[in-house]
Amino acid sequence: MARLAGVSRATVSYVLNNTSAVRISEPTRRRVREAAKELGYVPHAAARSLRAGHSRMVLMPAPTVPVGPLYGRFINELQWALGRLDYTVVQYGTVGVHGDEAVRAWAELRPVAILAPGSGLDARGVAVLRRSGARAVVTLGPEAVEGAHALLMDHETVGHCAGRHLYDRGRRRIGVVVPREPGLGVFSGPRLEGVRRAVRGTGATVTELPLAYEEAAAARLAARWRELGLDAVFAYNDEYAMLLMRALQDEGIAVPGETALIGADDLMLGRLLRPRLSTVRIELPSGRDLAELVDRAVRDPAAPPERRTVLGAAVVHRESS
């Protein structure tokens, strides 16, 4: 490459490593870069980050639970916004690896920041990550973790919103669907708790309804619906709501006459149902705002942990409730 560019090997190394300690003219730099391009030279990110002592890599451990379309869109937007700020987002799937072992696997990659969705990170894990050189650790979840910035996403507010709505519509015996699918407890637990809080002290009752995402399971639940004596149900989300609405209708139970029904997520499919599905619209922060928070945290790694509540909820009232 030195020969092609007509410069010394040291010069090639200085230019490709972007060394600023040595003065090299712009035309020479350009000649080296053109030669590198012609030869198909690709720098080694690992070597570069070793030299620089840090990387521009923002590591996002891939969520271990199935994420809905809403959250998927949010993650996409966040990746895009971080890319605009010149970070490289790496989604790291550590399937079957948990706790300390997972944290060590993340630390090995020496990311400049970690954006950890869900739980699975504790104060010790944050310390390991910081010690390995991460300038910022940001959690996305229901609770703050010591030493890390926290974007608090508390799904309790989603349940509270739904419970309050059903109560205001005059319903007093409220069922709450709790998916049997593994991994969803982190969302369904707080949602159930939110409904409970919404009706606390009012005399209204809250009944937990475990339900698998299967037609047969929904049919079984619908078959014993009248024994349960419920007049309303918060169905966890729009997909479970669609499943349950169909089963109730097949059983001859009028929605909303006999049972009011509300979902969550405000998916398109809710608008296509008859009656049109009421839902809780979940408001996630913009990817751009979060990307800026990450960037600030990286620039000032000694700043005290920030805590922000980033999940909002609002009822979209349609026909089913």
Place this chain on the structure above:
Amino acid sequence: MARLAGVSRATVSYVLNNTSAVRISEPTRRRVREAAKELGYVPHAAARSLRAGHSRMVLMPAPTVPVGPLYGRFINELQWALGRLDYTVVQYGTVGVHGDEAVRAWAELRPVAILAPGSGLDARGVAVLRRSGARAVVTLGPEAVEGAHALLMDHETVGHCAGRHLYDRGRRRIGVVVPREPGLGVFSGPRLEGVRRAVRGTGATVTELPLAYEEAAAARLAARWRELGLDAVFAYNDEYAMLLMRALQDEGIAVPGETALIGADDLMLGRLLRPRLSTVRIELPSGRDLAELVDRAVRDPAAPPERRTVLGAAVVHRESS
């Protein structure tokens, strides 16, 4: 760490780097590892891969188009299976970066293998990746690329299956929904072509129906349905099928009496519709099979490129067609 383990610094380095050239007893190795654990030592993946000359990293550029639940599940399973074979799967989101630039960003990470979904990789890109040290490049998409192993996923077969079914049900004027959403052309184009091939030479007609995934757009299409004179429609997938079925029913068009309707993907929601939605079930290969293919390719980097057709399709006939 040397002090804690009671050994020399050189011994620590040999143990942590897994150097086999130097004989160190198992008890000493254990002592060093325990000291490392106690001190919270995390090796540097980059440094390790520089020393080893390669990594166990399988890079998957994140798909640039929204993926459905089916494909998402497939990717999860594949990651899990590669994890079992001791590979680390890194999903790399290079949003807004295309072509050569994207390939260079992938090569910089020095993965041992690249599993590239969709298009966006050409023969030149494969060469750059191989030259940078990747032992295997595997594409997942409609066409093979020179120098890479190919898992051929040709969606033409999905359309062919749907078209054949509608023809066999006696339909002769077939509409095919083509989503207006950007990025889906890679699937919708071949699906449309598949329908065309299924009825070629029969006298049946195929009409392209551009449709945005919005209620208003579906209502506009349904309003001019009778002018179009169609007796069947392949609605791209189950979600577009649900959207269109609702619009047709709201317009008073009987499904399947006046228009037969078929989707694709075999999602739960299709079974919840009335009439129950006919669909094309797409059969993806098992994640384990693919993981084994990647592993074989890594072990034998000089093997000639393998080409396998991995997408199957079968009609699930319900009530809407």
